[in-house]
Amino acid sequence: MTDERLPTARVAALDDADADARWLVRSLWSEQAVGFIGGAPKCCKSWLGLDLAVSVASGTPCLDRFDVERTGPTLVFLAEDSLPHVRRRIEGLCRHRRLEIESLDLHVITAASLRLDLEADQQRLDATLAELRPALLLLDPLVRMHRLDENSAADISRLLGLLRHMQRQHEVAIAVVHHMSKRSRAQLGQALRGSTDLHAWSDSAAYLVRRKNRLCLGLEHRSAAAPEPFDVELVTDERGDAHLRVVEGGDSDDHLPAPPLADDVRRLLADAPAPMSRAAIRKQLRVNNQRLGDALLRLERQRVLERTPSGWQVLRGRQLSL
Numbered sequence: 001m002t003d004e005r006l007p008t009a010r011v012a013a014l015d016d017a018d019a020d021a022r023w024l025v026r027s028l029w030s031e032q033a034v035g036f037i038g039g040a041p042k043c044c045k046s047w048l049g050l051d052l053a054v055s056v057a058s059g060t061p062c063l064d065r066f067d068v069e070r071t072g073p074t075l076v077f078l079a080e081d082s083l084p085h086v087r088r089r090i091e092g093l094c095r096h097r098r099l100e101i102e103s104l105d106l107h108v109i110t111a112a113s114l115r116l117d118l119e120a121d122q123q124r125l126d127a128t129l130a131e132l133r134p135a136l137l138l139l140d141p142l143v144r145m146h147r148l149d150e151n152s153a154a155d156i157s158r159l160l161g162l163l164r165h166m167q168r169q170h171e172v173a174i175a176v177v178h179h180m181s182k183r184s185r186a187q188l189g190q191a192l193r194g195s196t197d198l199h200a201w202s203d204s205a206a207y208l209v210r211r212k213n214r215l216c217l218g219l220e221h222r223s224a225a226a227p228e229p230f231d232v233e234l235v236t237d238e239r240g241d242a243h244l245r246v247v248e249g250g251d252s253d254d255h256l257p258a259p260p261l262a263d264d265v266r267r268l269l270a271d272a273p274a275p276m277s278r279a280a281i282r283k284q285l286r287v288n289n290q291r292l293g294d295a296l297l298r299l300e301r302q303r304v305l306e307r308t309p310s311g312w313q314v315l316r317g318r319q320l321s322l
Helices: 045-058 083-097 119-132 153-170 197-201 261-271 278-285 289-301
Strands: 023-025 034-039 074-078 106-108 136-140 173-179 204-211 214-221 230-236 242-246 305-308 311-314
Touching: 023 045, 034 045, 034 153, 034 197, 045 074, 045 083, 045 106, 045 136, 045 173, 045 204, 045 242, 074 119, 083 106, 083 242, 119 153, 153 173, 153 197, 261 278, 261 289, 261 305, 261 311, 278 289, 278 311, 289 305
Parallel strands: 034 173, 034 204, 074 106, 074 136, 136 173
Antiparallel strands: 204 214, 214 230, 230 242, 305 311
16 A cells, blocks of 8 residues: 555645636636537537637637637547538638638647557556647547446546546646437436446536527536526528527527627728727727627737737737738
């Protein structure tokens, strides 16, 4: 038996940071949270996962609505999509956000397979996380990444314990795409296919459910309140690029954050032929000066904008040529 003791600390020495401020994407995903993006087949789970990944990598709002609080590299593995298809999806999201794909700090695992129940693959994933230090890891879908019995609490507990260890070791948020059964449950997370340990494991979760002709997104958080479920839809623009968006005018609109001012500022400056002063931006957008200042500083911290002697402009490499 080892004589080495477990690390301990007096409770007064523990981090007392305000839990309300610890978001990866405000109201949508907690910082360093593990959890699931769940839904039945063809419910746009992968689209939501990629939207989340592009947002964290770029600092642009998820679903054009939810502000990113921690921008950083993202790492994704999409087991059911070819690499050219992955690129096309992400290119379309970049065009929608007016981002250059070359500037996007998003990394794709290009291995033919990733098995979380195999020690060799576990070690390779651990080494990749140690090197990239991503803010978010997206794994899509769980069923293609193991050959365990999903109904076995013992098997699933080991797999989830591995992911929890990686989350803590590398201080990374982990979003796992997983299927839900069609059975009605009091809590959406209880409909995740397999062991009930799946629902219990999640810190943050997003569930996409079809109700009649609507696609509804419900959120859960272990340590924070979530907005009421709201409708989303997959739309395609004139270029053929697709993205998810919040359906405006729904019953739950009052529970959602307003479209972020930071996104309006970014879009205005992306279209501007030259840097704009704060006064000119304020006049164009007709916004409160304090709110505008907060938005400009946030975009500067996220390396989306830069301040020049002539005014504010989109940071070089962030803007598409229009």
